[in-house]
Amino acid sequence: MKIVSVINIKGGVGKTTLTSNLGAYAASQGKRVLMIDLDPQTQLTFSFMTPEYWRDKYKDSKTLKNYFDTIITGSDEIISLSDLVIHLNPGNILTFSSGTLDLISSHLGLIDIDVKLAGLINVQNSTMYSASFLKTHSYLTHSLEEIENDYDIVLIDCPPTFNTTVKNAILASDYYIVPAKLDYLSTLGIEELKQNIDIFTDEYHNHRDNLKDLRYLPVFPAMLGVVPMMAEIRKGDEPVFLQALKI
C-alpha cells in the first residue's frame, strides 16, 4: 500500500480535483483505492455524493470526526478507519475494472478537532514534549498500518493549511504531490511548502531520537512532483484546443 498526500498550503489550486481524478483513474486501472477527505470543507466527499445524501447517511457515524473524537476524548480504543469506509460505486468508471474506489468522508467539525488535537501536545518538560509530539502526529500513521493489506493506494486530500491533521498526513505518507497554479506567487509557495515539510520531519526525527521509542519509525515522505493545474496550453496566440477545432 502506498500513501500519497495531495497537498498545498495555497487554497483553490486543484488539490481536491486532482485527488478525485487520480483516485478514479487508479480504480479504473484495477487498483484498490482509498481516498481520505482531510479537509473540513468536505469537498472531496461532495465530489461523490450530494450534501443531503451525506447528511442523511454518513454525517453522524461515518466521518473522520468520529475517528478524531475517540482520540480527543481519550477513549481506550480508537475507532478503526475501516469502520468509516464508504464504498463508492461509480459504474461508469468501474464497469470494466476490478478496481475499487472507497472514501473516508470529512466533517466541518474537523476545524475544532484540530485545535483540540494541537492542545494534546504537552510542553512541561522535554520528555513529555517529545512523547506527546510523536503521539499526536502519528495517529493516522498507526491507523493506516492496520488497513495496510486492504488497499493499493491511499490518497489524502489535505486542507489548505499546515495544521496538526495535515502533519499526521505527512508522517503517514510515502509520497506527497503538489498541485499548483503556475503564477509567480504560487510558485514561491511550493518551495516554502517543501521547506516546511522538511523542517517538520526533522523535528519528528529529533523527538524520536530524544525518546528512543521504537513505535515511531523514521519517515521520508518524498515529493512526487508538482502538477500544473488550470494551465492553458497555447501555441502562438491561441489555446491549443481552439487551433485543433479549426483543423
Ligand SMILES: Nc1ncnc2c1ncn2[C@@H]1O[C@H](COP(=O)(O)OP(=O)(O)OP(=O)(O)O)[C@@H](O)[C@H]1O
Ligand atoms: N484543471 C482545471 N481546470 C479548470 N478548473 C479547475 C481545474 N482544477 C480545478 N478546477 C476548479 O477550480 C476550483 C478549485 O479546485 P479545487 O477545489 O480542486 O481546489 P483545492 O486546492 O482543493 O481548494 P481548497 O484549497 O479550497 O481545498 C474548483 O471549482 C474546481 O472545479
Ligand SMILES: [Mg+2]
Ligand atoms: Mg480542496
